[in-house]
Amino acid sequence: MAEQTQMLNYVSAIGAAIREEMQRDKTVAMWGEDLVSMRGAYGENPGMYEEFGDRIMDTPIVEQAILATGMGAALTGTRAIVSIMTTGFLAIAFDGLFMEVGGLRQEFGYTGPMPLVVFCRTGVGGGFGAHHCASIESTLMHSPGLKIVMPSTPYDAKGLMKTAIRDDDPVVFLAHGPVYFRGKQEIPAEEYLIPFGKADVKKEGTDVTIVVYAGMVRKALAAAETLSKENGISAEVLDLRTLVPLDIDAIVTSVKKTGRLLIAHEAMKRGGAAGEIAMRFTEAAPDVAKTLKTPVRRLGAKNVALPRSAELERMLIPNDKDVVAIVKEMMA
Amino acid sequence: MAEQTQMLNYVSAIGAAIREEMQRDKTVAMWGEDLVSMRGAYGENPGMYEEFGDRIMDTPIVEQAILATGMGAALTGTRAIVSIMTTGFLAIAFDGLFMEVGGLRQEFGYTGPMPLVVFCRTGVGGGFGAHHCASIESTLMHSPGLKIVMPSTPYDAKGLMKTAIRDDDPVVFLAHGPVYFRGKQEIPAEEYLIPFGKADVKKEGTDVTIVVYAGMVRKALAAAETLSKENGISAEVLDLRTLVPLDIDAIVTSVKKTGRLLIAHEAMKRGGAAGEIAMRFTEAAPDVAKTLKTPVRRLGAKNVALPRSAELERMLIPNDKDVVAIVKEMMA
């Protein structure tokens, strides 16, 4: 059995997915800053240039052009993966991403393929300041045509990246930076794909549904353990994996069972994804909403900028203790 | 009494506010595309150059620089107003606006003043396509340090613009383009300011609270009239006027009375402001939320790009009939 799995960390799982897809399809190409010269800005692409040559390329520091060339290439026969170092720099290319990649085809009624993956590191941690740790996924949800993937584990990251590369629509793949090199997971050696819009129950429970993604998954799981051990509360942890499309059915199913809904993310609270998710839930299942045992709650980072301080940063974003505390309130 | 009021349309009311503040304070200056050569991209600044000379200036077509120079000038002794033609072009300057204007002072703990008004035309209408009609206000709510003003009437526009110019923090002033030249309103000749974070009850009612801003206000008022005449339903129309700060107290007060909450905007539904507002309401008043007569509802544009067609556009964004229909559902 051992040869049928590999132990991979998060970033290697993503690398493996890209490599497999580049082997499978010669039209896949990838570019961004220092993918060759530094083997990826975070050292995530070892051996790629050696294997694929000029299908992996270094760009100047021109995020707007990197992003938009991805779109143009994707319309003209290339299955493009463009790498933007961090979501803070995605903000630089916001117009191209939000309006053009996310809307221009629709604006003109063009229904042909545009297979583009925007690959970007995201996630709070390290105290590197707002641009290196920004979480702007909720702003991208407001774009009409962007699929948004935010995996929490190496397994999910690999399966979702393969789906992203094969998708004929543009996909924003937001990789969770703080876990890039943190811990390995057993990954099947044989190929698997994870469909978009399917949330994953990372832990079953009966008292409260905790909807999370990316960096909050780990914290929610830790909280669920504490809640179970110390308070006898059974929390279900639902990992969305993709924000668009959103697996609203999974949320409704879970809340039908638990009667309580908490949505938590590391992104800033005001304007974060939680409000949208809560509203979607209410719209999709007004009857379940009416019979909630307690109003929907959310957790997000404090409504201030992230400073260059790992310590302040930690205090600003929700942790497992915050999850425990709010769930206890919800059970009271 | 007649000499104590003037009849002004929306855009002239804004112009009057800017003119008064430029007269009052010599450090106020304004720049953007074609403010002098065309008297404003939408002809909204007649006579400004004649009166203020080089305190009103034409720029090249460089939205990123226009926006960011506003910030730099505001930090160095200028009370800056920068004009960005439409919110679609605000997306171009998104990084500067969202991250730098909205966060850099905080990131470095600088507490000094930064009096910047970002003046921008917004609002759907005319079929000019996504960039000229985009509504991206909800994405800006996710920035830590941006105040967001979206007035619906000439009266509000004037009073809020004056407050914006005197504010020592950056303010995004999103003027509702489709009503620029549509109808005049009686405006006091003497000076008045409207504080931020104070919603305005545009019509009182007892059955349902309709929370709106900008272009939806007019439609909600029309709907309220229909509901009252044809269905005997009494709707309260609450015009937020500023999205940040949000007058959550006014919402709670109204919903306490009506027991029903509808939030409507012309912006695209997914990721729009409604989700955030609903969540804030639930958080601020969980007890009121528990006793709602029907779950919170929202209206927003369909989740697709705006095409270059006035007709399709009209079908994609909510109108007064949609408000009537959803309110009737909520009352059923």
Add this chain to the structure above:
Amino acid sequence: MEIANDKLLEMHRNLLTSRRLGEKLYEIFCAGGSGMPWIHRGIGEEAIPIAVCANLRKDDYLKLTFRLDYCLFAKGLSLTEVIASECMRDCSELGRPRSPYFDPDFGLLAHTGAGGEEIPIYLGSAISIMLKKTDQVCVCVMGDGFASRGPVHESMVMAASWNLPIVFMIQNNQYGMGTSAKKIYKMKDISDRAKAYGFPGETVDGNDVIATYEVVKKHIDRARNGGGPSLVVGETYRLAGHYEGDPQIYRPKGEIDEWWKKDPLPRYQKRLLEMGVLTEKDIAELESTIKVQMEDATKSALALPFASYENHLKTAIDEL
């Protein structure tokens, strides 16, 4: 450079067609109800797009300025498709995309509402060309105004660094909305801008069809043969207001009249007459042929249905 008579005549036919098409679109706009949300006229600036198209194949990528998109018929679109696109009709009944302005198979990736954003998008097509190792090229024509924008610069940096098969062209019609290009650009020759990227730059009289054809050809051939990017500046003039209704208070007296004298259409016709390539009779005949084509195309285009709400909703990627 010797230009074949066929090419000269093709360009004449296209130049005349573009003039009449521009006039027809203006007529349709003024009549109202066509579905055209606005109009930004390109009259007097048609020589540049026509000379560019004369050097391109169907599989080359081309961006024109939004003001002259209607000249895309010279890239292979039918007049019907052009008029239909301008009027928000649905061309799928013709077996084409809803708007043929967005059709990568014809080398067209549309334009965006935010000027300048297209340049790096089109640059992406040059990356596809490089990866596929074909001999296609990409030509991006942009206005003097939008040329100021950041993404244009980033595209030039990247094109130079990667030696991509792209020709950047600035159609300097002297104005961006109400702002004179002279107030923005302080160098004598805008094509000096190429020096910032280390590729060739050249300025040409953009109202002279033959001169423009020759200069553009040189740079397109160079790009096609692996020579990399370059910049061509075509000097012309915006004879119309920025938009229909523009009071044009910014225009110095007499300037327009001077430029009407340089109108590329009579200039080119005079030249061809002198060269003996064309007769007055040919022109008259061509005029009447075009007139018929134009009426037919207008009729077919306006008979097409408007872009449909139901189809538009199908572009959603998640719930509506």
Add this chain to the structure above:
Amino acid sequence: MEIANDKLLEMHRNLLTSRRLGEKLYEIFCAGGSGMPWIHRGIGEEAIPIAVCANLRKDDYLKLTFRLDYCLFAKGLSLTEVIASECMRDCSELGRPRSPYFDPDFGLLAHTGAGGEEIPIYLGSAISIMLKKTDQVCVCVMGDGFASRGPVHESMVMAASWNLPIVFMIQNNQYGMGTSAKKIYKMKDISDRAKAYGFPGETVDGNDVIATYEVVKKHIDRARNGGGPSLVVGETYRLAGHYEGDPQIYRPKGEIDEWWKKDPLPRYQKRLLEMGVLTEKDIAELESTIKVQMEDATKSALALPFASYENHLKTAIDEL
């Protein structure tokens, strides 16, 4: 150009201080627990910021590259303030902003995490200067890498159009992360870029303190006297890795050793010794004075409290 001995000695003191300060910060970083989230060393590149600062007044606006922010002591910050800022301490106990790197009264508007975004922000200070009609100037030093970015270009367009009092400076240390500037810029001389804007451009050996001082002075004086913007390129070399821990696989063998030979510190000292402005003894004395200052400053800086959570929350504009 005749440079007064005082100025020469001031620059020497600052150059030596900057070297020792860089070493001290590295020591603090390696020791851990200081609050410094990362370090990007600027060793060997100090001549440019020092020569720039030697031409500025307290009320002039200055942006250095993020890598050499610590040289801001030469603009008037104390060593304590610099070390405290790097270590996320709160300087308000010193009667200064929490981070003196963001202090418009000292001409400092901080740097952003996204390189290049500061340039138009600083350009805004040049607009304030223009409006106030003072004789201040703004100097923006940026790396060869970030110089590619769109907002830098837009700033240059706008500066040229408005004739603003700003000097753009590119500190070409030959690399942006792992990417060689030679792979990006295909023109022989990066200062040719100025030709795209119609203002002067000049390249200087950025490891030669005196040459850099003279060239920078010329352009700053010009801006101060209403002459408008210009571009200076200082050629230097990034002797350290991009970040601490960078395996530097992109570096050609031997390149670093060649550049160590051009280290501006010994070069400048040799020059001053030759000129008789300085003796070996002076240097030794200065070294020990700086050593003491550095220890004192470190102690005071690290004794300051970290930026406080409560104060940070006060920056919110609405509910938390």
